Amino acid sequence: MRNGPSWFNVTSVALGLGFLYLPIVLLVIYSFNDSRLVTVWGGFSTRWYGEMLNNQQLLDAAWVTLRVAFLSASIATFLGTLAALVLVRSGRFLGRTLFSGMVYAPLVMPEVILGLSLLLLFVAVDQARGFWTIIIAHTTFAMCYVAVVVQSRLTGFDASLEEAAQDLGCPPLRTFFSVTLPIILPSVIAGWMLAFTLSLDDLVVASFTTGPGATTLPMKIYSQVRLGVTPEINAISTVLVGLVAVVVIAVSLMTKRQEVRRQRDIRLAEAQQA
Amino acid sequence: MTAGDSASGAPFGLTAKRTATTGTDIERTVRPRVRRGLGGWLLIAVPYLWLLTFFLAPFFIVFKISLSEVAVAIPPYLPTFDLAAGWDDFVSGITALSIDNYLWLTEDSLYWKSYVSSIVIAATSTLITLIVGYPMAYGMARAPKAWRPTLLMLVILPFWTSFLIRVYAWIGILKTEGLLNQFLLWVGLIDTPLTILNTNVAVYIGIVYSYLPFLVLPLYATLEKLDESLLEAASDLGSPPWRSFWTITVPLSLPGVIAGCFLVFIPAVGEFVIPDLLGGSDTLMIGKTLWTEFFNNRDWPVSSAVAVLLLLILVVPIVLFQNHQQRATEKGR
Numbered sequence: 001m002r003n004g005p006s007w008f009n010v011t012s013v014a015l016g017l018g019f020l021y022l023p024i025v026l027l028v029i030y031s032f033n034d035s036r037l038v039t040v041w042g043g044f045s046t047r048w049y050g051e052m053l054n055n056q057q058l059l060d061a062a063w064v065t066l067r068v069a070f071l072s073a074s075i076a077t078f079l080g081t082l083a084a085l086v087l088v089r090s091g092r093f094l095g096r097t098l099f100s101g102m103v104y105a106p107l108v109m110p111e112v113i114l115g116l117s118l119l120l121l122f123v124a125v126d127q128a129r130g131f132w133t134i135i136i137a138h139t140t141f142a143m144c145y146v147a148v149v150v151q152s153r154l155t156g157f158d159a160s161l162e163e164a165a166q167d168l169g170c171p172p173l174r175t176f177f178s179v180t181l182p183i184i185l186p187s188v189i190a191g192w193m194l195a196f197t198l199s200l201d202d203l204v205v206a207s208f209t210t211g212p213g214a215t216t217l218p219m220k221i222y223s224q225v226r227l228g229v230t231p232e233i234n235a236i237s238t239v240l241v242g243l244v245a246v247v248v249i250a251v252s253l254m255t256k257r258q259e260v261r262r263q264r265d266i267r268l269a270e271a272q273q274a
Numbered sequence: 275m276t277a278g279d280s281a282s283g284a285p286f287g288l289t290a291k292r293t294a295t296t297g298t299d300i301e302r303t304v305r306p307r308v309r310r311g312l313g314g315w316l317l318i319a320v321p322y323l324w325l326l327t328f329f330l331a332p333f334f335i336v337f338k339i340s341l342s343e344v345a346v347a348i349p350p351y352l353p354t355f356d357l358a359a360g361w362d363d364f365v366s367g368i369t370a371l372s373i374d375n376y377l378w379l380t381e382d383s384l385y386w387k388s389y390v391s392s393i394v395i396a397a398t399s400t401l402i403t404l405i406v407g408y409p410m411a412y413g414m415a416r417a418p419k420a421w422r423p424t425l426l427m428l429v430i431l432p433f434w435t436s437f438l439i440r441v442y443a444w445i446g447i448l449k450t451e452g453l454l455n456q457f458l459l460w461v462g463l464i465d466t467p468l469t470i471l472n473t474n475v476a477v478y479i480g481i482v483y484s485y486l487p488f489l490v491l492p493l494y495a496t497l498e499k500l501d502e503s504l505l506e507a508a509s510d511l512g513s514p515p516w517r518s519f520w521t522i523t524v525p526l527s528l529p530g531v532i533a534g535c536f537l538v539f540i541p542a543v544g545e546f547v548i549p550d551l552l553g554g555s556d557t558l559m560i561g562k563t564l565w566t567e568f569f570n571n572r573d574w575p576v577s578s579a580v581a582v583l584l585l586l587i588l589v590v591p592i593v594l595f596q597n598h599q600q601r602a603t604e605k606g607r
Contacts, residue, residue: 009413013425016410020432020486023443026453030446083321090318099318102325108592110544112561113581116568117332120578124335140328143321172313194434201436204546207569218438225438225551229446237439244435252427 024241031234048235058220058236065200065217068131072138073195079139080146080195081188085180087147088154089162106144114141115208122209129211137209138199145198146191153187154180186255193251197244333585340578341371351574375579384563385580389587391558395474395549396542399481403538404531406482407489411530412523414490415497426494433487441480441551448476448552472554480548485541489534496530497523529602536595544584560584 031049035042052058083103090096106114118137122129161183165175181188203218210219217236224233342351379385414425432440447453448471455467470476500523508518546561553559560580568577 006416008409009416011413012409013413013417016406016413016486016490017425017428019406019483020429023440023447023483024432024435026447027439027443079321079324082317083325086318086321090314093318095322098330099322099325102329104596105592106329108540108588108595110541110546110561110584110588112544112546112564113336113585116564116577116581117336118328120335120339120574121328121332136328140324143324147321172311197434197436201438203438204565218436221438221442222547225442225445229442229449233442234446237436237442240439241435245431248431248434 027234028238028241031231031238033231033234036231048231049239051232052235052239055232057215058217058232061215061217061220062236064131064214068134068138068206068214068216069196069199072135072142072199073192075135075139076142076195077146077188077192080143080191081150081184083143083147084150084154085176087151089159103144103147106141107148109141111202111204112208115205118205119208129209130214133209133211134206134214134216137205138195138202141205142195142198145194146188149191149194150184150187153184157183186258189251189255193247197248200240200244336578336581338371339575340375340582341373342575342578343372343374344573344575375575376583378576379579379583384558388558388560388563389583392543392545392560393587395477395557395559396481396539396545399478399485399542400535400539402478403482403485403489404535407486407493407534408531410486411490411493411497414494415500422498426491429487429490429494437484438547440484441547444476444480444483444552445471448479471552472557474553474557476552477549477557477559480552481538481542481545484548485538488537488541492533492537493527493530496527500526529598532598533595533602536591536598540588540591540595543588 030041032044032046033041034045034047083099087100087103115137118133118140119129122133127133162175162179165179166172170178201218202216203222206216207219207222210216217240221233221236224230339351344351414422414429417425445452449455450467450469450471452471454470455464458464459467470479504522504526505518508522509515513521544561545559546565549557549559549562550565553562561584564577564580564584567573567580
């Protein structure tokens, strides 16, 4: 940069980031507040974390949420990666336009519509609602996010690598596992994580598609928030925010290192060739 | 090529940078008709069938039920014909369909007011988000190169943390005895606490806060690509910085502005959580109306009709957005 960062640029970025982080920081600070009145500081305490751990309903909801998120993220990553391969590598086929439309539409579809339509489908086929219907619903919208993430990686790399493998007699499935997958792996992992957090976070779609016995954490939090702000919710929120932050930062560092290593390998290979 | 094929058509901030910088040269080549075996067909069939079953088919059911009558039954609508019951039942089912629910939506002012108010709230918040987000994206794009990945990460990180929790955090800040009022009273700016929570102002704050990353990321991607020699040339020729900004930076960043605005506007129209938790009883938004109609009034046919109309309203901006993205990628080549 010629002039270095100007005071205006620094201020606007600092204010913007402050705006993004201040609410979360305050939430975390007040989860350690001893007072039951959420906005009056009554001294440092971890009692709300203790109460949270004693709240069986809350823990049950958390367990349901984690299982739903894990399963739906895994299925969504599988289906989304397939969808990305179809979009980038499958060439033309009948109904391609419809297919890409169906991949992109859920990304902008209001959640209320997604939830309502899936619920009506489950009712129409007389499917009892609960744990598995939430998983199907989450898989459906999450796979589209995975497809987009993986697709952007797939378009960025050379198809000639795969063609070379196949020309040398490598069967398609093996080509996928030994050539394609290692290259797109960072985006597959990122896609899985995104699917996981989307599921962890979802209130609207889960509320529509759930049934008796399957209450997710966001549903539980939502019903408590409607009754008012409590320090206990601050405590759960802090745990969730911390969990996501640690995982996201860890994975992004990991993929970055992998990327650096890959670039080094490419340079090394090129140097040997020369 | 369809609009959906462009990777940057994806309203997903995380990919905005990558697709904008690496481009998509694959798409430049004519899509070949690939010879495929059983495996190739299976690859297409699995995700295709899933989306057909769980994404497309449900819309037809919503549409059908929006033409049904409400009933005190389980499920609470009539007629409940199914395809397995044979042709006669199907025909009698068809004849029982009516557009009464849609007429009802036009008669009761609650619904059209909700639609109008959703669009107004979403548009206003989009504008505010742009005013807040532009300087931020600009500052990030002009930051030293070594800082940029960290800044980008900092913008993306809140996007990963729970939406519900981030909206919830604002309740504690905005309420009458909340932290913002405490702060303003302490500073001495106000004598009596402001009422912000449960008003439209709180909804604006909530939407701007939640969707800011969606606007900043595509905008940052276009601003970062901007050729700085243009600005240098302008300044060499004696153009003051503000003039270079308006005549060079703003027009060149327009694709990012438009993409970002769509990414805020489209989901904001159908938003439920923000108006429900931060808005007041007089905050009308269609997502909230649909929710109430479904969960509180248990009127499935009317909520289906509300959903169908919402979809029709959103189809216009979605198609505009896709076209814009497609043009942007083509121009970028």
